[in-house]
Amino acid sequence: MSLLDVQNLVVEFPGRKGTLRALDDVSFSIAPGEILGVVGESGAGKSLTGASIIGLLEPPGRIASGQILLNGERIDNLPNQKMRHIRGRRIGAIFQDPLTSLNPLYTVGRQLIETITTHLPLNAAQARDRAISLLKDTGIPAAEQRIDHYPHQFSGGMRQRVVIALALAAEPELIVADEPTTALDVSIQAQIITLLKNICRSRGAAVMLITHDMGVIAETCDRVAVMYAGRIAEIGPVHEVINHPAHPYTAGLMASIPDMQEERERLNQIDGAMPRLNAIPKGCAFNPRCQYAFDRCRVERPDLLPAGATQAACWLREDAAVAAGAIA
Ligand code: SF4
Ligand code: MG
Numbered sequence: 001m002s003l004l005d006v007q008n009l010v011v012e013f014p015g016r017k018g019t020l021r022a023l024d025d026v027s028f029s030i031a032p033g034e035i036l037g038v039v040g041e042s043g044a045g046k047s048l049t050g051a052s053i054i055g056l057l058e059p060p061g062r063i064a065s066g067q068i069l070l071n072g073e074r075i076d077n078l079p080n081q082k083m084r085h086i087r088g089r090r091i092g093a094i095f096q097d098p099l100t101s102l103n104p105l106y107t108v109g110r111q112l113i114e115t116i117t118t119h120l121p122l123n124a125a126q127a128r129d130r131a132i133s134l135l136k137d138t139g140i141p142a143a144e145q146r147i148d149h150y151p152h153q154f155s156g157g158m159r160q161r162v163v164i165a166l167a168l169a170a171e172p173e174l175i176v177a178d179e180p181t182t183a184l185d186v187s188i189q190a191q192i193i194t195l196l197k198n199i200c201r202s203r204g205a206a207v208m209l210i211t212h213d214m215g216v217i218a219e220t221c222d223r224v225a226v227m228y229a230g231r232i233a234e235i236g237p238v239h240e241v242i243n244h245p246a247h248p249y250t251a252g253l254m255a256s257i258p259d260m261q262e263e264r265e266r267l268n269q270i271d272g273a274m275p276r277l278n279a280i281p282k283g284c285a286f287n288p289r290c291q292y293a294f295d296r297c298r299v300e301r302p303d304l305l306p307a308g309a310t311q312a313a314c315w316l317r318e319d320a321a322v323a324a325g326a327i328a
Contacts, residue, residue, distance in 0.1 A: 001072065002029035003173055003206050004053065009066035011048055011057065011230075013277070020277040022048050022061065024230045025303075032173065035197065035207045037221035037238065039214055039253065043274040044227035046210045050176045052076070053208070054093050055083035070174070089119040092167030092205070094177040094196075098159035101166060102151040108135075108162045109147035112169055119170035134165040137199060139191075157188040164196055168203065175200055178210040193220055214253050218242055226250045229275055229285035236310025246307035247314045248290050284315065292316060 011023035023045045030036045038046045051057045053068055055075070068076040075086055087093065095101055103111060112131035116122055122130060128147070135143035138161040151159055160180060167175055177196060181189040197220050200207050209220060217224050217238060224242075225235040226249065234247040245251040252270035272289040275281060284302055287293040296315055304311040305318065 002069075003032045003034075003071060004030040004208070005067075005069040005072075006049070006053065007067050007069070009049070009052060009068065010064045011045075011052055011061055012064040013061050015060070017278075021064075021280075022230050022277055023052070025066070026227075026230070026232055027066075027304075028225050028232060028235055030174065030206050030208060033201070033204045033206055034223065035200070035209060035221045037217035037224040038208060038210045038227060039212065039217050039224055040227035040233075041212060041274045043229075043276075045230040046212075046227050047178050048230075049227070050093075050178045050208060050210050054087055054091055054176050055080075056087075056093075085119075088115055088172075089170045090172050090174065092170070092172040092175045094160075094163055094167050094175060094180045096179040096182045098156065098163045098183075099151065101163045102159065104151050107148050107150055108154070108166075112147070112162075112166055115166060115169040131165075131169070134169060135162070138162070138165045139195060140165075156184050157192060160184060160192050161195065164192075164199065168199065168205065171203070172205060174206045174208065176208045176210075179212070180209075181216075182211075189216075196220075214242075226253065229280050230277070231285065231313065232304060233286065233314070234307075234310055234312040235304065236307075240309040244308060244310070246310050246312035246317060247286075248292055248316075249286050250312070252289075284313070 007027050009023055009026040010021065013020045013022055026049060038049060040046055052063060063076055067074055070090060075083065109128065109131055112134065113124065113127040116127040116130055117124065132143045132147055135147060140146050140158060140161055154162060180196060181192045184192060193216055211217060221238045223236060224238045226233045226247065228249050234241060234245065234250045241250060242254060245254055270289055275285060281287055283299045284297040287297040290297065302313045302315050304313050307317040
């Protein structure tokens, strides 16, 4: 059974000039302990998908239809208080900027202990021990002393380690991490990603890792969902998607991984930009940027179709023979 099921999720932003559809029929699941990457350019809907799951969609954004289930129970329609409990206890969140998750006025220990005692049956002393061991597990040196320090006394990388400890404090089943290293120094990004991966694996926590970096996905995830213009363009096991991209957009993203770029130079870079929400092209939203687009692509919108071990929303997938010649 899936841990998380996102089914036909539609998110809209009502406005004076009409309603903008930001997520359109997004469906995927995450198995217990699985690491799912969600990748795409900025504006693809990655963060909105994450925010919908943790119940932190910014108004006026709203879930217009579809549902989100955690262990088979709907969580998209819960009252705020219940959702707040789920967010601390069963789903942990990690954001780009560690300071959005930490209160600057409290020591990191106080914040950890508060989260632990709110959600787990531990007294203050036990919670402090647990907080120290969490800080150790996330690689904070001298955790016994550092626990009484304030967020500003930590470097950016150390602060994000504290946030990971905080997200894991109540033993959640799922961590939603939205660009957890984008704000950090390049030199420590890999360390933090490796930490996140290892610590979640060892605790059996599933992860939804949102990133624009296909390289991070390749090294971290079991499966990957590629998003484009509010929809999933391709989803499948990470090695399949990387080695045999079935959607032209995925193939273009692959060219953005530096290692793989050496010989191809910029040839495979995708020209153009992600469309704005108020100007999503008819048919396949990717068609103006797609070198394989044909008439049907400009009229009819493709849904996810089976494509080998992955699924891709591309009309080329209707004819595997065409696809094999056209993309790989
Ligand atoms: Fe390109 Fe058409 Fe496939 Fe869209 S459906 S990705 S435009 S070939
Ligand atoms: Mg984002």
